[in-house]
Amino acid sequence: MYQIPANKISMIFDREFEGSIRAVLEQIQSRGAPFSRFHFHADCRDGLVLLMDDTCHIALKSENTPMKGNRFEPALAKQVENPKNLHLRQLISQHKSVLTFSVGKGSLAKRGETATEKRAFEPALSLTDRATMWQLLHALLNALMGQRAPLAVLFHATQQLLEPAEIIANDRAGLPLKSMINPSTFSSGTKIKGNPLVGFRAMGSEVIFGRRLILHEVNLPLNQSMGLATKVMQTCYDNGVLMPNGHHTTEFTGATLDIRQRPPSAANPFGTFELLFSDVHHANENFITADTLRQSIFGRKFFQRPVTLS
Incomplete structure (x- = not known):
């Protein structure tokens, strides 16, 4: 086997x-x-x-x-x-x-x-x-x-x-999904007041959703990045949807969230689901709520057909 x-x-x-x-x-x-x-x-x-x-x-x-x-x-x-x-x-x-x-x-x-x-x-x-x-x-x-x-x-x-x-x-x-995620950070090259912004990879999210979740240039401590990533995945899970295909930009209060899906590669064999904030100053753990995700993203045809959980 x-x-x-x-x-x-x-x-x-x-x-x-x-x-x-x-x-x-x-x-x-x-x-x-x-x-x-x-x-x-x-x-x-x-x-x-x-x-x-x-x-x-x-x-x-x-x-x-x-x-x-x-x-x-x-x-x-x-x-x-x-x-x-x-x-x-x-x-x-x-x-x-x-x-x-x-x-x-x-x-x-x-x-x-x-x-x-x-x-x-x-x-x-x-x-x-x-x-x-x-x-x-x-x-x-x-x-x-x-x-x-x-x-x-x-x-x-x-x-x-x-x-x-x-x-x-x-x-x-x-x-509940936090137990299955192993956080990994990387420097994006962009700096604010001389300090490089940090990206965040949710290692293990590809097993849950089929693609790896990556947050780019999130000006947050690791534990808050973890909270934001978990909130995104938990909302996907609760709404019974798979990660999206394609590329999409949606407006939130005070900032723009750019969402894109990349195909499988050597570094990410399952492909990626990536979030990029145009204004990192407004990105924080409470920036995206379950309601805004549901209304601004999950209501669009951008996502694959919902899957009914058993």
Whole structure:
């Protein structure tokens, strides 16, 4: 089976809790859509128990040596060894279980044998598929928090290793997508009073929406750029729309927002969705509200046809 790692999420547990995972999955499956379409399947060759359909699957495997690296989860081993994750490293020592699930069109189909074919990206996921992945994560977290919470959650898209409490806290704060975004900044070359303006890349947004969100020349601290980017993506998500195609300029109070979509490139294989403010002095976290986005952008035919979330 060939999968794109960016479409995967892994949850790390104590091994003693492994026997309860299937019961939790069966409980979630019984709740109805979108999980009722899944069915259980035993893959005896790899010793995995899978809950799958044509777009999503879950794999559970005992993880004996996550600290040293292994065939099953090299990305997990890399993150555990990251000095920034010392507090999680102390928890995830040895003899743990890893529950991995992914969403993708044809994710269970066997891919080509050549290196080029194996690196080829799968067709773009629908927003419904991505919503299913997110709903599944939260269903698992909510079901497990009352028993024994996972030690950590690994987002393969951004290589972030987070504690479950951090994900739940973001959700309660109205920023559920923040957990899946890894911020990256760059200097744009333009200066104000000698200080270069900073651009902002929302790494991981391409997994959620199919394109990477980039804010150009945003005269904001990183945490406020994160708030603005999250607000844009959350509004897209709440309105069930995909990122736009083409190029568009829309007027907001005090400034003009230039919106453009760029095709896939070597640096951004999924393409980009970029925002550029003509007057950076007026750009701030509250500059674009959900209402102005909905009225000024989402009401236009600039976007692709809306997708109804499950």
